[in-house]
Amino acid sequence: MNQNIKHIPVMTKELIDSLQIQDNGIYIDTTFGLGGHSIEILKKLGKNGKLYAIDKDLNSVLIGKKITDQRFCIIHDSFSKILNYAKSNKIVGKVDGILFDLGVSSLQIEDYKRGFSFKKNGPLDMRMNQTCGITASDWINKSDTKKIIFVLKKFGEERFAKKIAHEIKDYKRKKKIKETLELVNIIKKSIPIKNIFKHPARRTFQAIRIYINQELEEIQSALEDTLKILKPGGRITVISFHSLEDRIIKKFMTKHSTKAQIPCGMAITEKEIKKLKICKLKIINRLFPTYEEIQKNPRSRSSILRTAELKKYE
């Protein structure tokens, strides 16, 4: 692990303001990364506050373990296990705020050995959790063309999915794909248009990364669990980096904040009463990075921050 890699946290002020940190509150940072957001939360917390952190990347957890603050603890796991974690720490229904800062950290992107970067050569790995799961190389070598097309279309919205998948098939007849730049060269051969603003391998790498790490399923399941973990008035803030993620978050917040539409004067059925009761969230905000932040940290360009609050009644 390269100790010199820095990760500039995205929309930190907006995130801290959105969470409305309570002096002695309980918070969960589900995506610790290099701890940028966690450190800001700790600065705001009083001496009886508590911050629980999670990351599925062992390197991030090793960084977190160096924080010697009694109010802080970190575990190595997926955030889809957040409910188990909350149960074992006896904080179900007691948490003031939960934060998700999705995607990959600079620690992961800039370490060529992790295989996330399409700019540096390295083993085609892409697993966020280095201790389990299948590598991108193993997946691509064993998958058929149909499956590869499906993944590139669904998780990368790649227009040239078919061409890329057929080029991959031809290449695999001669040799297994083991390195990042091998895959980049295959993609470059398959894509006719050159967009000087976007790397041709960007969408394919995003798609494989999302698929390998089951990123969308992870978010989906963790979001639903936050409703059980938060206390009434507690807040959930999510920073996402692409439309596939943001769609899930928007849908989740809308679903739990929309009341059933009952026409005036119409008798309400049991089913409709139940529907009324599932309106659990109040949407607080949707924020974008400022122009100044984008200038300083281009990685923030595509980020969207959304916050919702668990309603106090019910």
Ligand SMILES: C[S@@+](CC[C@H](N)C(=O)[O-])C[C@H]1O[C@@H](n2cnc3c(N)ncnc32)[C@H](O)[C@@H]1O
């Ligand atoms: C964008 S970085 C977070 C950066 C962090 N907020 C900071 O200030 O340094 C995302 C982190 O979330 C972790 N991550 C992504 N998906 C995860 C999941 N399903 N469970 C646990 N950690 C996850 C990644 O390993 C990565 O370290």
